[in-house]
Amino acid sequence: MDEFSFINSIKQSLYKQSSLVKGVGDDAAVFRQQTQDIVTAVDTFVENIHFTRQTMPPFYIGYRALVANISDIAAMGASPAFYLVSIIIPKTWTENECMEIFSGMKKVGKEYRMDLIGGDTVSGSELSISITVIGYVNRGQARYRSVAKDQDVVFVTGTLGDSRAGLHMLLNQGDYINESYFKERHQMPTPRIDFVNGLQQIPRMALNDISDGIANEATEIAEASEVDIHLVEEAIPLAESFDQFSDHLQEKWKYFGGEDFEILGTVPLKNWSHVQSVADRVGIQVTEIGKVVLPRKESGNVYLQKGNQVRPLTKNGYTHLT
């Protein structure tokens, strides 16, 4: 495939962001931002590690890769504006399949008014997509993990474990309930941009997106904020037909499944009703699943209450009774 013609074929003819000065076509892109802070992150997806062609047609590979990056921007309380894509393409992939990957990204870009402002395509032995995303947030209002405080409400959007359940269905043919729902949650997840942007007037709020499972994300907030987090098993929101899977799989997926790209947050109790009303307004579910507490011993631990029992929930995927 000719790299130059490929770049031209994915180049946007119109840009959506008025802060863009120069898009694709020179040594670098140029943009201007006088009033907001700029937020940026990078994420890489490698074939057979982060996805397989068996479970992800090329369109969805692109779609999901960009959503995963936007989700990081959402977790900063920011709005995405630009993305740059570096893609390594093996000979086994056709130009048409590569175009499909970019079509998936463009679909996401259109939904969230993002412009593709740079990138390169190189050949290699395994398909790899590295995306840098750039977003804006009101000055000084980026949402950090480190601001959770004792007695904050811990909440989560949507339902957990669905993406992992969808992957299971894609990998194991079977007779499932709501199969298309779960598969879509895996292949076309939704970044919670609208929800997060609706929360701007809340002065203090810790946010993380759920890319690696809630056990890991809650631990990151607890560690950064030097608190503990107490979660209640019965409160964890699950999709209606999630109980079609064994207790073992449910447990594994809802805490460690990851890639739901829902938002985990903590807010002062007085702001909790506002969070609920914003979720209502943007049409998503939000659930109180626990609270922030003072550290028992060393800070940074997550505890899970199941009935009367409380046990530590560790980020590496194992729970042990105490």
Next chain:
Amino acid sequence: MDEFSFINSIKQSLYKQSSLVKGVGDDAAVFRQQTQDIVTAVDTFVENIHFTRQTMPPFYIGYRALVANISDIAAMGASPAFYLVSIIIPKTWTENECMEIFSGMKKVGKEYRMDLIGGDTVSGSELSISITVIGYVNRGQARYRSVAKDQDVVFVTGTLGDSRAGLHMLLNQGDYINESYFKERHQMPTPRIDFVNGLQQIPRMALNDISDGIANEATEIAEASEVDIHLVEEAIPLAESFDQFSDHLQEKWKYFGGEDFEILGTVPLKNWSHVQSVADRVGIQVTEIGKVVLPRKESGNVYLQKGNQVRPLTKNGYTHLT
């Protein structure tokens, strides 16, 4: 290798850029820029395509990869400020080798006051480094390829073909003159940041960095500016001992060798002496190698004058007599 401990090990303890609000450690980095435009580009380097372990020890792989990206920022007339690194690491690379790659990048970061503000490390089958670099330029003063005009002086910094000559020496043991000079030009090239920054008062100037050979870079300027470029073979600056190679290799390397990361530019004749004085001040060579001319037929062509003969110099690496 544990991804988390690796990220911590490359995390900076101090940041140099005062515009940085939040570095590594949350879902994304945050920075603030009210007075300058922001410039960004991405570049990817894949083992056995862009480099081999045979010719590039890990430290130089990192060093050179970041320089290549900074060079794009220089070619925009900008100063680098931040970089994000996404690295795919195969099992055949040790943690120590990976640290060496980052040491090479850190060395460059230190020289140019850049902060590493994000990144991820994932496993894969071939080593690949994708770097996004972010820089600043005075508002409205980014240097585009598209502004060259008839009768502009065409200039180039340094000497051409040295990097390719160095690679040749690394690949073919032999008895060479100035071997360490040429090898260093390949392994530790210098981005022309200081030079470019000294040219800020020149109102109009087209710039490109020489990553793909001067034939290609000159064509890009000619195409973007809708002009032709006339180069003079005798004027092309070459290192003193470049003539130790055959005429065939010299010709190939100086026009198509690439990766010298020198700067090719065009300026109005009245600004040429200023360009020369800035080069003097920062201690580099700058040479007039031709001029911008009105298109002969369709615009976007580069012509090379050798003695009395003029022939087209095309970007894909071939010259044909006319």
